[in-house]
Amino acid sequence: MGGKLSQTLPDPAAVPLFRQAAIPVVIVTGFLGSGKTTLIRDLLTNGGLTDTAIIVSEFGEIGLDHLIVREVGDQIVLLENGCLCCGQSGDLAQALRMLLEESERGGIPPFARVVIETSGLADPLPILQTFLADPLRFSRYRPASIVTVVDAVLGVGILASHDTARRQLALADHVIVTKLDLPAADLRGTTAAISGLTDTGMFHSGRDTLPWQEFFATIPSGIGNVSMEGLQPHSQLYHTRSARIETDLDPVHLSRWIARLTGQHGTEVLRVKGLLPIVGEERPVILQMSRHLVHQHQRLTEWPEARRQGFVTIICDGATPDLPAHLINALDLVCH
Numbered sequence: 001m002g003g004k005l006s007q008t009l010p011d012p013a014a015v016p017l018f019r020q021a022a023i024p025v026v027i028v029t030g031f032l033g034s035g036k037t038t039l040i041r042d043l044l045t046n047g048g049l050t051d052t053a054i055i056v057s058e059f060g061e062i063g064l065d066h067l068i069v070r071e072v073g074d075q076i077v078l079l080e081n082g083c084l085c086c087g088q089s090g091d092l093a094q095a096l097r098m099l100l101e102e103s104e105r106g107g108i109p110p111f112a113r114v115v116i117e118t119s120g121l122a123d124p125l126p127i128l129q130t131f132l133a134d135p136l137r138f139s140r141y142r143p144a145s146i147v148t149v150v151d152a153v154l155g156v157g158i159l160a161s162h163d164t165a166r167r168q169l170a171l172a173d174h175v176i177v178t179k180l181d182l183p184a185a186d187l188r189g190t191t192a193a194i195s196g197l198t199d200t201g202m203f204h205s206g207r208d209t210l211p212w213q214e215f216f217a218t219i220p221s222g223i224g225n226v227s228m229e230g231l232q233p234h235s236q237l238y239h240t241r242s243a244r245i246e247t248d249l250d251p252v253h254l255s256r257w258i259a260r261l262t263g264q265h266g267t268e269v270l271r272v273k274g275l276l277p278i279v280g281e282e283r284p285v286i287l288q289m290s291r292h293l294v295h296q297h298q299r300l301t302e303w304p305e306a307r308r309q310g311f312v313t314i315i316c317d318g319a320t321p322d323l324p325a326h327l328i329n330a331l332d333l334v335c336h
């Protein structure tokens with residue numbers, strides 16, 4: 001088990017620099033829409049994540065997550081159009097360095113911990129490798145746990161069909177199951193699917209009583225114990241398209257578009273995110289869909305940069321390269 005991994009990565013405990021009092025970095029991963037941003041936002045709101053800087057990496061040209069997290073915290077760095085596992089390690093290093101520089105010059109409050117939210121399509125292994133392969137470069141930081149979020153409504157199907165989701169789980173130190181409040185949640189099935197894929201991750205159902213402090217106190221334990229045999233990184237291609245929205249959307253037209261999307265394309269469309277200007281709505285409306293699941297619309301308190309301009313991002317699986325653009329055209333936006 002895990003022979004290849006343990007040969008290519010040093011044991012984190014054996015890297016002398018990681019034993020020093022370095023800033024612990026927790027990696028929060030999980031498939032598209034599983035609830036990573038919601039988890040981080042909740043922890044920031046409820047005081048579970050004090051003194052913590054957040055790095056957000058998102059798949060797609062226009063990001064939403066940093067806007068949602070920024071409403072409740074101010075130490076946030078967005079890695080644009082990020083897939084941290086595909087050669088963005090330089091960006092990650094730069095973001096980590098920038099956080100230190102900013103806090104030293106008083107631009108952001110001092111911080112004692114870092115959380116990296118990976119994109120929903122990221123493989124956490126290369127991110128971890130970045131730390132472990134170059135401890136000198138990252139000497140002010142040390143990797144702590146990998147926390148993998150799994151959605152109790154769609155998780156079973158996603159784990160069955162996406163190697164990326166299985167790789168995210170294989171490296172987990174902690175697994176958090178979300179969306180248990182939804183009627184379609186299947187805790188038993190999700191638990192069975194998870195336990196068939198990882199035996200290292202500590203299991204948490206729901207977000208209420210998470211031992212969050214412990215997440216920072218440890219080092220990643222999955223390395224060397226996990227088997228990723230047969231799980232290809234990015235074996236599936238994903239396609240994404242974003243568009244800015246300059247004029248208000250008609251709510252009836254929007255509802256029809258959502259219904260068509262869920263009715264006809266609920267399996268190919270993996271994720272839809274948007275910040276929408278809607279006729280009759282003063283505040284920006286957040287559109288969140290995972291496959292056919294449409295989440296309750298929430299609102300941001302104000303428009304980013306005080307400008308009433310929205311966007312929509314669509315991510316589809318590899319079988320349908322033209323679908324994101326086609327769906328955006330169907331929304332009939334006045335966009336650029």
Ligand SMILES: Nc1nc2c(ncn2[C@@H]2O[C@H](COP(=O)(O)OP(=O)(O)OP(=O)(O)O)[C@@H](O)[C@H]2O)c(=O)[nH]1
Nearest residue numbers: 031032033034035036037038120178179180288295
């Ligand atoms: N009802 C319910 N909704 C949830 C829960 N967790 C997340 N959601 C909703 O699921 C949608 C996606 O959640 P996010 O937190 O944005 O998911 P994510 O993993 O950050 O998504 P990506 O960054 O696109 O991979 C949002 O509309 C959330 O409000 C939960 O526990 N219960």
